[in-house]
Amino acid sequence: MAFSFHRSLFIPRLGPCPLPSPGLDREWGCGGASWISDGERILLDDTVRASSDTPLPEEWVSVEKAGPRRRIFFDPAATTCAVVTCGGLCPGINDVIRSIVMHAHYGYGVHRILGLRYGYEALNSRFGHAPVELTPERVAKIQHLGGSVLGTSRGPQPASEMVSQLEAHGVQALFVVGGDGSQRGARDLYEEVARRGGRISVVGIPKTIDNDLLYMDRSFGYLTASSEAFRTIEVAHAEARGARNGIGLVKLMGRDSGFIACAAALASAEANFVLIPEVRFGMDGESGLLRCLERRLRERGHALIVVAEGAGQHLLPQEATRSDRSGNKKHGDIGAYLKAQIEAHFHTSKTDITLKYIDPGYQLRGVVATPEDRTFCLQLARHAVHAAMTGRTGMVVALWHQRYVHLPVHLVAEGIRRVNPEGDLWRCVLESTGQPARMGVSI
Ligand code: F6P
Numbered sequence: 001m002a003f004s005f006h007r008s009l010f011i012p013r014l015g016p017c018p019l020p021s022p023g024l025d026r027e028w029g030c031g032g033a034s035w036i037s038d039g040e041r042i043l044l045d046d047t048v049r050a051s052s053d054t055p056l057p058e059e060w061v062s063v064e065k066a067g068p069r070r071r072i073f074f075d076p077a078a079t080t081c082a083v084v085t086c087g088g089l090c091p092g093i094n095d096v097i098r099s100i101v102m103h104a105h106y107g108y109g110v111h112r113i114l115g116l117r118y119g120y121e122a123l124n125s126r127f128g129h130a131p132v133e134l135t136p137e138r139v140a141k142i143q144h145l146g147g148s149v150l151g152t153s154r155g156p157q158p159a160s161e162m163v164s165q166l167e168a169h170g171v172q173a174l175f176v177v178g179g180d181g182s183q184r185g186a187r188d189l190y191e192e193v194a195r196r197g198g199r200i201s202v203v204g205i206p207k208t209i210d211n212d213l214l215y216m217d218r219s220f221g222y223l224t225a226s227s228e229a230f231r232t233i234e235v236a237h238a239e240a241r242g243a244r245n246g247i248g249l250v251k252l253m254g255r256d257s258g259f260i261a262c263a264a265a266l267a268s269a270e271a272n273f274v275l276i277p278e279v280r281f282g283m284d285g286e287s288g289l290l291r292c293l294e295r296r297l298r299e300r301g302h303a304l305i306v307v308a309e310g311a312g313q314h315l316l317p318q319e320a321t322r323s324d325r326s327g328n329k330k331h332g333d334i335g336a337y338l339k340a341q342i343e344a345h346f347h348t349s350k351t352d353i354t355l356k357y358i359d360p361g362y363q364l365r366g367v368v369a370t371p372e373d374r375t376f377c378l379q380l381a382r383h384a385v386h387a388a389m390t391g392r393t394g395m396v397v398a399l400w401h402q403r404y405v406h407l408p409v410h411l412v413a414e415g416i417r418r419v420n421p422e423g424d425l426w427r428c429v430l431e432s433t434g435q436p437a438r439m440g441v442s443i
Contacts, residue, residue, distance in 0.1 A: 009044070034422050046401055063215075066383040066397055066404035073391025074172055074201075076109040081388070082171040083134065085148040086119040086182035087326065089362070090207045090221035092369035092377040094142040094149055096177050099381030101139045107382070108389055114169060119153035119178075120185055123162035131169060143374065146366045155325030156185045159192040166193075166200055173201040173388035175381075179208035179219070181326040183396060184413040190394035201388045204396035204409055205380050209365045212257035212416040215407050216398035220380060222259065224373045225364040229264035232360045233306060237270040240302040243354035247293070247303050247342065251335030251359040254308035255328060257418045260364070261308040262429050272296055272303045273435050275334075277310035278419045279426065282440025283341055289439055290345045297353070307334055335359050379404060 047065070050056045081104050085093050097115065104110040116122035117129040132138075132150075142149050166174060166189075176186040183204045190202040206213045209225035229252045236248030254260045258276025265271035273289065275281055282288045289305075296303040309331055316332035323329055339357045346353045369377060376399070383397040383404045396412045398405055419426055430437055 034424060034427055046403075063400060064406040066387060066406055068386045069390045072108075072389040074389055076104075076389070077111070079108075079110050079172045079389075080112040080114065080170045081110055081173045081175065081385075082114040082116055082131065082166070082169065083150065083175045083177065084116040084119060084122055085150050085152045085207075086176065086178035086185065087152060087154055087207070088179070088209075089147050089152065089365045090209050090219075091146065091224035091365060091367050092220040092373045093147065093152075093177060093207065094139075094145055095369055095374050095377035096205055096207070096220065096381045097134065097149065098139040098143050099378045100175055100385055101134045102136055103382045103385040104389075105136050107385065112170075114171065115150045118151040119182075120155070120157040120162060121153045123165040124157040125161070125165060144368060146368050153325070154181070155327075156181070156188070159185075159188040162189055163192045163196065163198065163200070167198070171200060173203065175203055175205060175384055175388065177205045177207050179206070179210070180213055180413065180416050181328070182207075183213075183409055186396075187394070187409045187413045190409060193393070199391075201391055201393040202409070203384045203388045203392065204412065205384050206396055206398055206412065209260060210254055210257050211259040212255075212418065213398075213412055214414055214417045215411050216400055217402065218376075218399065220373055220377050221365065221369065222263075222373075223376070224367060224370045225253070226260050226263040226267070227370055228364045228367055229260050229360065230267045232358055232363070233264050233268040233271060233304070236356060236358050237268065237304050239356040239358075240304050243302070245297050245301065245346075245351065245353040247297075247305065247353055247355040249305045249307070249335065249339060249342070249355060249357045251307050251309060251357070253361070253364050255310045255331065256416060258308040258311065259419060259425075261306050261311075262419060262425055265306045266428060266432055269432060270304050271306045272433050273305045273439075274429050274433055275305065275307040275311040276419055276426075277308055277313070279311075279421050280314065280441050281312060283315065285440055287436050287438065287440055289338075290342070292435065292439060293342065294349075294351075297351070305338065307338060309334060312337070 048062050083097055083100055101113050113134045114131040115134045116131050121127040122129045186202050186204045193200045206219040208219045209221045211218050211222035213219050233250055236250045240246040240248035252261050256277050261274055261276050265274045283290050312334045316337055380397050394409050395406045396409050398407050
């Protein structure tokens with residue numbers, strides 16, 4: 001079939017392009033995989049409508065659009081909702097709690113909404129955390145507080161015990177606010193409810209500053225954490241510029257994904273080296289970090305390094321693997337390692353440097369959400385309430401291609417999303433910093 005597209009979408013060109021891009025020599029393509037060919041296009045309208053008369057062709061992969069439905073499953077007056085917040089803190093959690101309560105109460109007329117205390121521990125009677133009643137009055141001002149007014153905890157609890165507790169509290173709709181581990185817990189809950197033939201809707205809301213959840217544009221909290229990280233980078237840059245041979249070294253959260261480091265470094269445009277877990281780097285040799293740093297100091301008199309906490313773990317002494325209660329590997333301190341290595345290197349070469357190491361740590365996630373994240377939280381929460389009231393379950397609300405959608409929870413629970421070393425984000429970081437694509441490594 002001939003491929004055609006609307007004439008008004010043609011981009012005029014001044015003529016053919018006979019010259020090679022200079023990026024071909026400078027590794028912009030990171031190995032060639034991310035060059036764009038002229039035939040690549042994005043669907044302008046990615047909305048599709050299926051009906052029993054005109055089902056979608058099977059090869060059209062599509063997800064359900066979020067939003068209010070004309071008919072709902074639960075009788076609001078007889079419905080009890082519950083909210084649980086799990087995992088690490090994240091800006092915007094209280095916005096989500098508030099919006100769920102406001103929307104369920106005023107939008108649907110649900111008058112019994114329980115706040116479950118300290119994550120999934122709330123659903124294990126062994127801990128004895130009694131739920132609290134959430135009313136519009138009680139949550140009216142919580143968006144001005146960082147953290148979670150309900151408290152959180154890491155780690156799963158037995159699904160069978162959790163479902164029994166939900167039943168004991170008379171809950172029909174549970175909202176799980178959490179990252180990948182928490183959504184795996186939500187998946188287990190949903191499966192246990194289904195196994196019992198129960199009628200409890202389990203709806204997830206994606207939360208993590210790391211932005212490492214699969215199949216979504218972003219999770220809430222990420223934008224706020226990145227702008228907080230940006231402020232730290234600006235401060236580190238000022239320190240680096242303020243000294244002869246000044247080096248600013250900033251370590252940012254990002255356990256296994258370097259999204260925060262990339263976003264904040266790009267926003268500041270001052271970072272000279274960005275180190276993320278997804279891209280291996282070495283310290284030694286002509287193309288290693290130390291020599292690159294030497295050159296940078298010689299040419300510009302100062303340098304700024306941004307490192308995500310999960311970067312360069314292969315360089316650190318491999319202690320016995322430790323994990324947190326969610327089963328996440330606990331990383332060694334790459335920031336302290338870099339500081340020690342850089343100082344030792346310049347001491348040996350008798351070069352006087354001033355290194356300022358800044359680790360904002362939990363500062364990125366204990367703050368209140370930015371206006372953009374707040375709006376995002378509100379939208380996610382209201383779509384979650386819409387979905388739950390129709391009896392949908394085993395799902396997560398998400399923003400996908402700038403639209404709110406319903407994703408099956410098992411998709412989100414599949415793993416984590418990471419920065420693609422062949423993709424446009426990383427290419428943009430390489431262009432912005434000017435750092436070599438392969439720093440101190442041969443492959
Ligand atoms: O997952 C979000 C996150 O902030 C990671 O970036 C970080 O490694 C981790 O949580 C730290 O969490 P905690 O110290 O609370 O276990």
